[in-house]
Amino acid sequence: MRTILSILLLFFCGITFAQTTITGTVVDDNGLPIPSANIIVVDASVGTVTDFDGNFTLNVDQNPPFTLQASSIGFESMSIEVTSNNQTLNFILNEGTALDEVVVSASRTPERIFESPVTVERFGLKEIKNTASADFYDGLENLKGVDINTNSLTFKSINTRGFAAFNNPRFMQLVDGMDNSAPALNFPLGNLIGMVETDVQSIELLPGAASALYGANAFNGILFMTSKNPFDHVGISGYIKQGITSQEAAGDNPYTDLGIRMAHKFSDKFAAKVNFGYVNGTDWLADSEADKLNRGLTRADLDYDGINIYGDEVSANIRAAGGGVGIIPNVVVSRTGYKESDLTDNKAESIKADWGLYYRPITDNSLEIAYVGKVGTGSTIYQGAQRYRIDGFFMQQHKLEIKNDNFFLRGYVTEDKAGDTYVMDATGVNINREWKSDADWFGDYIGTYVNATFSGATEAEAHAAARAVAEAERYEPGSPQFNRAFNKIINDPDLTTGSKFQDNSKIYHADANYNFSHLLDIAEIQVGGSYRKFSLNSFGTIYTDYDGPINYSEFGIYTQIQKSLDLNESMELKLTGSVRYDKAELFDGFFSPRISAGLTINKDHNIRGSFQTGFRNPSTQELFIGLDGGRAFLVGGAKINHERYFGTYDVSPFAQAAFGMPATITQTGESGYNNSMTASIATELGNHDAANNGREFVANPGSVKPEQVSSFELGYRGKVKGLVIDLSGYYNSYKDFQSTKNVIATYYGDNQNFDLTGYDPANPATVAGLNEDTQMILAALQNDDFEVYQTYTNTDASVNSYGAAIAVSTKVLGNFDLAMNYTFAKLDFDTSQDPDFRTGFNTPEHKVKASFGNTELFKNFGFNLAWKWSDSYLWEASFGDGDVPAYHTIDAQINYRIPSLKSTFKVGAANLLGDEYFTAFGSGFIGSQYYVSWTINNL
Known part of the structure; x- marks a missing residue:
């Protein structure tokens, strides 16, 4: 036995x-x-x-x-x-073909892109290898329907289907399931702190609303970046790119980009990896001296405010500042500012690293437990309401995840620190004030003007003399006095005297999903949910967190059912339905449904249609910002935030005498939301009809609330005689659309009693017949006794957009790849419904892209050309509004593989022809990048 x-x-x-x-x-x-x-x-x-x-x-x-x-x-x-x-x-x-590629993002389950119920774009290893752009992230712009706005060399903002800005909270970016938005800013910083090129497995992009599965910020689109798992991809790989950037304003400067990936499978149960990336170069210098307010002014004009000149936004009506003396002209004069190149070294840098430990406890089972950590620091330029020099910005993420083929459960924390970041606008303003206060400067100007006038000078001569005296001994850039003031101010976090941006904010996030398809035959059913907590801590420099961190949270739950029906031998119908419920601490909860249908015919044609809704909770800044933006004070739209922001202001001598007002008053952000006038009142008041009560000039924007979108989409994917075709069209209808509105809040006068009945602008005597509050408001406007607030609110006006995109690819001349796509996007908004409301569509109506290449022109040699053309468009943002002219670019690369060295060598150029362009009002012109790269792939 x-x-x-x-x-x-x-x-x-x-x-x-x-x-x-x-x-x-x-x-x-x-x-x-x-x-x-x-x-x-x-x-x-x-x-x-x-x-x-x-x-x-x-x-x-x-x-x-x-x-x-x-x-x-x-x-x-x-x-x-x-x-x-x-x-x-x-x-x-x-x-x-591209239709055979597998995607996960559209339905949270693997499926051929051909059968996806909604539009989805994919950028995989082949596209990364063959991109003609300077790096893989830039190469995403070649996808149809995708816009990339270049904020700087190391910070680019992706967007789809309109309403783009550098601070783009409508678009979500996930890296291995983690939202890599910076907590303080509440939007992604491009790939500044993202993924190293050699670790990218695939990139998927969903344009349009995706809130039914992915929650609040998946409103305009969502980008998924997936890295290589060390169980499947072991070994060492790396690359180095060396070249130059060339720009007329900044000249020719060296550029370096390198990365390395190391992964090892220790056993069938344990594997690990580590990545490191480094980019160093010179940023695209922003040097526009055009008038920021589009009035065509130059420094020869009194109230000049240059786009990339900082400090000249400080201005005053010199008659009002001079006590209303009649000899002083009723004109606005601005101080002299400093160029952006005086306030930054223009260095662009990104240093990032990540690591992962992966454990599979059960043999021949997909169960995996992983810890992933990411850190990054960098220097770049960011343009929001102002221009920021981000220097030494640090961000880290830590994730713990348990998953198998049927479920995942993950939790992660994201933390950022501002480092030595400072606001360039405030730097220019406060260097001027360090040298001479605003009161002294305008006092010198007014006094000199009066004396010159009494001496017989003409108005122009008096103004020239006044500026010369007021500017005497001004700190010149590079001088010891300027350098001392500069270093003092960029290290001072009080924005009334300094410009340092402080922050140590955090996001805590958890989400889970379970797919019951292995248990049920009737249909594929998924359920999931997420929870997020914000902890804002800018020490009162950006947010109104003067008394400590601001904490708030949100959660959501969802389910999806998907069913495929064989109608006959040649037709299959795929139905998908999903719904999500979300509740934010500051707002009421609501549902976001999505339904879609895809009909496959003869395995070569797929017609899809969908209706889905999306929502967007206001971003952290839209809720709790409290910032002096120069021309306006930015006050977040959360109701609890209005009273948190306050300022103390000087009242004109006229108001003190006429109305008995005190010399100073304290005003809170509540005035901007509940006692304010339209920003256009000063220019439109002159056209007032005496029979009209003028209530249209009362602003009082409401507190901000979530915006919603209803999106209808039709699409087709298929193969027709060697052509691969993918086309789609959509129509979006928005409710409670969020944006900003500039308003004027006077220091005195209740706008609830504002009534212009009987007032004739041509007859000042009619003012006496108005009620006291109306007289006070008109006097405040005349004497500069008001503040301009940028409020964050919603519009009742109808906002819609629609568009279409088509992509065609084929083989020509044997094995040459030819592809082309066209995107159309249109805003449907009648500005007369809400003249002071800016939608910030910021998207060209027409965009065309094409590529031509061959991965094997001859043995081991390939090339690729990519051409892009963009129509002109209007850029609207809190920094400023202006036209972006049409532009086109050509990117090119040739590559040669040496298999014995496991190496690929590439020579490439972005914007090969050197025609400089810009994608946003206020940013620097984009020049050319020329580089040589060496990639070793020892996997």
Whole structure:
């Protein structure tokens, strides 16, 4: 009996530890190796990937027979049965099309892009390798429907379907499931603190609303970046790019971009990886001296305010400042400012690293436990309501995730620190004030003007003399006095005297999802939810958190049901329905549904239609900002925030004498929301009809609340005689659209009693017949006794947008790749409904992109050309409004592979022709980048 048990035990152990080894290669139909192809055991969670030469080795704790499948993005999958140990398999994959690629984002489950219920774009390893742009993130702009606004060399903002800005809270960016928005800013910083190129597995982009599955900020679109898992991609890979940036304003400057990835599979249960990336260069210098308010003024004019000149936004009506003396002209005069190049070294830098520990506790099971950490720091330029020099900005993320093929549960924390960041506008203003206070400067100006007038000078001569005296001994850029003042101010967090931006904000986030498809045959059902807590801590420099951090939270739950129906042998109908409920602490909860249908015909044509809703909670800044923006004070729209912001102001001598007002008053942000006049009242008052009561000049914008969108979309994907076609059209209707509105809050006078009945602008004597509050408001406007507030609110006006996009790709001249796409986007908004409300559509009506290349022009040599053209458009944002002219660019690259070195060498240029352009009002002109790169892929 003992002998029999021993034999059985040996037999059992032999089965348990039986191991089959398979080796082989994966090549395309031209015999070229396919690196990073996936090799998996069918119906098991075991696999590997091919190396640079297309070779693989796989050890399986399973006896033959079983089946291996080889797959790679852009190729048709192939399966071969394993019949013996130590078998060698050679896979030859036929090239497929973009429609064969698999995406996860559209439905939170793997599916061919061809069958996706909504529009989705994909950017994979092939596209990363062949992009003609300077890096993979820039290459995303070649996708149809995608806009990238260049804020600086290292900070670019992605957007889809309109309403774009650098601070773009309508667009979400997820890196391995983590929202990489900076907590203080509440929007992504591009790839400044993102992913290293050699660790990118795939990128998926959903344009349009996706709130039904992804929550609040998935409003205009969502970008998914997925990294390589160290269980599947082991070894060392890296790259270095060296070149120059060339811009007329900044000249030619060196540019370096490098990254390295190291991953190791210690066993079938434990693997780890680490990545490091570094970018260094000179930023696109912003040097526009055009009038910021689009009046056509220059420094020769009295009230000049240059776009990239800081300090000249400080201005005053010199008659009002001079006590209303008649000899002083009733004109506005501004101080002299400093150029942006005087206030920054223009250095662009990004340093980032991430690491991950991955554990699979159960053999032949997809269960995985992972910890991922990310840190990054950098220097760049950010343009919001003002221009920020982000210097030493630090951000970190830490995630713990448990998942398998059917569920995931993750939690992560994001923390940022502002480092040595400062506001350039405030720097210019306060260097001037460090040298001479505003009161002294305008006092010198007014006194000199009066004396020059009494001496017989003309008005122009008197103004010239006044500015010369007021400017005497002004700190010149580069002088010891200027440098001392500059260093003092950028380290002073009090924005009335300094410009330092302080922050140490955090986001805590958790989300989960479970797919019941393995348990139910009737349909694929998923449920999930998320929770997020904000902790804002800018020490009172950006937010109204003067008395400590501001904390608030939100949560959401959702479900989705998906069902495929075979109508006949050639037609399949795929139905998807989902709904989400969200509740933010500061607002009422509501539901976001999505329904879609996709009809596949003859496996080559798919017609899809969908209706979905989205919502966007106001961002952290839209809720709690409290900031002196120069021309306006920015006060967040949360009701509890209005009283948190306050300022003390000097009252004119006229109001003190006429109305008995005190010399100073304290005004809170509540005045901007509940006792304010329209920003246009000063210019429109002269056209007032005496029979009109003038109530249209009363502003009183409401507290901000979530905005919603209803989106209708139709699309088609298919193959027609060698052409791959993907087209879509959409119509978006917005409710409670969020944006900013500038208003005027006078220091005195109750606008509830504002009544202009009987007032004739041509007859000042009619003022006496008005009630006291109306007289006070008109006097305040005349004597500069008011503040301008930028409020964050919603409009009752109808805001809609619509558009369409089409992409076509094919093979020409044998094996040359040719692709082209066109995007149309249109805003439907009647400004007469709400003249002071700015939608910030910021999107060209027409955009065309095309690419032409060959990955194998001859052995190991390839090339690619990419051309982009953008129509002109109006840019509206809190920094300023202005036209962006039409532009076009050409990017190009050639590459050569040396398989024996596992290396690819590339020579490329972005904006090859050097035609400089800009994508946003106030930003620097974008020049050219020329580079040589060396990529080693030893996986």
